[in-house]
Structures are given as C-alpha cells and as structure tokens.
Amino acid sequence: MNQPIEHKISASGRTKLIRILCVICGGLLAAVGLELFLMPHKLVLGGIAGLSALLAHLTEMRLGLFLFLFNLPFILLSRRQINLRFALYTLLGLFCLTAGSLALHHFPAVSTDPLIAAIAGGLCLGLGIGIMIRTGGLSGNVREQGFLLSDGGPPKSAEVVIMLFNCGILLAGGMLFGWDQAMYSIIAYLLAFEGVRFSLRGLSRSRAVWITSSRYEEIRKALQLSLKRDVKLIQPGTKEGQPGVLFCLASRLEEDALTSIVRSCDQDSKITVASNQPDSLADWVRRKIS
Template sequence: MLNRHVSIFIGGTLISLGLNLFLTPHRLLDGGVIGLALILRYLWGVKTGLAIILLSLPIFSAVWLFDRRMLLNSFYGMLVSSLLIDVLSPLQGTVQSPVLFGALFGGLLVGTGVGLMLRFGTSTGGTDLLAQLIADRFHWNAGILIFVIDAAIIGSGSFILEAVQLFHTFLVISAVGLSTSLCLRKEPESA
C-alpha cells in the first residue's frame, strides 16, 4: 500500500513527465493552475513550476479558512510537483511524438498523477485543491469538477493557441479528467 509521501512523489513525477515530455513540446495546455502556468511559460518564458507556486498561493489562502489539514497536505504536494516540473524540464524535446499521441499520453500521465495524489488526500494545489474541497463538501466527483474548471481556463487561454492546438488541448483535459476519475473510482465492496 502506498503512503502519502510516496504517492506525492510518484504523482508529481507523472505530472512532470506528462508536461515536459508531451504537452510543452507541442505547446498544449492543461487546465487549472497548471494551464495558467503554461500560458505564462508560452507568453513570457516563466518557469512552469514557479508559476504554479505563485498562482496557487491565493487559493491556499482561501482554503486555509475551510480545511487546514487538506491545505497542508496539498501545499506539500504542490511544492513537490512544482519542483519536479522545473527539475525535469531539461527533458523537454527528448521524446518525439505526434501531437495526437502527445495530447493523449501527456493527459493520461498528468491525470493519473493528479488522481493518485487526490486518492491519498493531497493534490497539486490550485484548482485541484479547490475541486477537492468542493467535492468533499458536496460529495461530487473531483475529476469531473477538475474537467469543468479546466475547460473554462482553456477557453480563456485559447487566444494563444492555434485551432489545431486548441483541439488537442481539449483532448488533453479529456484524458486528464478520465484518468483522474478512474483513479478516484471506488472499488466495489466484496461480500
């Protein structure tokens, strides 16, 4: 059985590999704070992990009021995944893949990383943390909430994407939402 620290490291590594090997080389977006950080990277060259940390701070401040345990676990998850994203950024361009494969496989890696972290009570912070807080309060599926938030952010960031990139970016968030939801799916209880 995985413990929280191992799940954070594995989840952060999967997210980092998905971004660095598959999404960034094709200038694709994810949703949420990661998507906003990628927009900053594509526009001004800001380090993705650093941007995630800075963009997540206001959300962490708001969550502090509702669930401090979730906040502390997620802050740790956000720091680990953000550092891994920047540490592994030299891997960008080492895998040559068609954009369709990059969108789908990158999305599956990112979503599995996010889902693994959510399954163990942590997240990468940002809108994942917000979705997890809402899901816990209203008993909704966090993966579906993440998908809705991601679609809204990508829609607002579409000004930097060409039509082909926008199409593939929606494939990314679909793959992220699917793999996150599968990771969070409850196992049927055996009799």
C-alpha cells in the same frame, strides 16, 4: 501489553509513509506529463495548469514557478478548512509538482508526434493529479473539485464559469500556437479529465458511520460545525457517563477529517464505517493506495 500499541503505531507509520510516497509519485507523474509531453508541443489544457502553461510560453518563465504561484493562494485560503496534516500533504504535493517541473524543464520531449504527446501527457497529468487529490496532496478546494469531477461535475452555478474559463484558455492557445495544437490540446484535456475521474472513482460513495462515545453530544456538535454534516443521535446513554451512538453519512474524502474530529473529542470513542455499495476489484486496488 505494549505489543498492540507498538503494532498500531507501526501500522500508522506505514500508512503515512505510503501516503507520502503516493503524493510524491503523483506530483512527479503530473510534472512528467506537463514537461515531457505537453509543453514541448505547446499543448495548453484548461484550469490552473493550462493558465500556467500559457503564461510560461508567453513570458518564457518556468512553468513550475507559475504552478507554485497560482496554487499557493488556494492553499492559504483553504487553511481554515483543513488540519495541519492535510496542509503538510498539500505543501508536499505542490512542492513535488513544482520541483519536478523545474527539474524536467531542459529535458527533450519523449515523443515528436503531437497526438502521442497529447494522449500520454493528458493521462500522466490526470492520473498524477488524481493520485495527489486522493491521498491528500492538494488543497481542500482542489480536493473538492476532484470529488465533484468524480460525482458528475461541479454545481450548475459554477459550471458555466469553469467552462468559459477553460474555453478561453484553449481559444488563446489556438490563436497563439495554431488550431492543430488546439485540437490536440482538447484531446489531452479530455484524457486528463478522465484520468482524474478514474483516480477518484469510489470517493463519492456515501458511507454509513456509527460513533459510540460517552461524549456524543460534544462530538455531534463538532461534526455539525466542522463538516456541516447532519448527525443523528440514535441511542443516547442510559445514564451520565454511559456511551451513546451517533449516526451520519460521509464520503471517503471526509473519513480522515471525521476521524480526527471524533478523536480530538474522545480518544476512546469507537468508529464503525460501512459502505452502502459493494467494492469492485478496481475499488480494492485503488483502496490500497489511499
């Protein structure tokens, strides 16, 4: 009787270990892209990483310190939207990115060619950040930004602000370090963007979720409150205590949170998830690191 339970616990432990290793590898890969390729050539990207790099060059302070200081407020502000497990993954991802950046600061550049540095650095940074987002190693705000990247971009109301912010960073980098560096920075930025999109491909697909539970009303209210998700009761319980069936749509980014909410209401509930699109070979490979 204990074997299935022990097997389930063991499988859960392996999944957590894989996620932790992916977060660590993602943070270190992003740090390699920044410190061994982009920073030595004064290539400045957009976003928080670009702002951190720009200030690190101006003040001669360590890049890792700015990365930690600028990312920490997002973690604190998004604490109410994520559970403790995601918060721990978030802190682990930020710690690995910061520690990796500090540890690699004194190492020489891998390439003396700025074009090679822009290509390799952009890909390492984008893939590293994408892996951390996919495995839950960044804050809810950044996870949502990554989801929006994979789904075609941010809302139009925020698109102009983000574009102006990134253009301002690239313009400042060009004025300070030369327009050749600005051109290479744009190349690195575009490759980093594509690296994130590649890592997150498939997360934006909606999945049909059926939940069978005798506490379906409690679960429905909890999901609507926490995920702002429309949940339909498609089969009510025939009598008190009998299970009913709920239906909703969720992306892969929301699956863990949805499962956690449902299990907190009813440990004996049954959750069935089905993708509305067939998985490709690339999706199968990516799913193995999720």
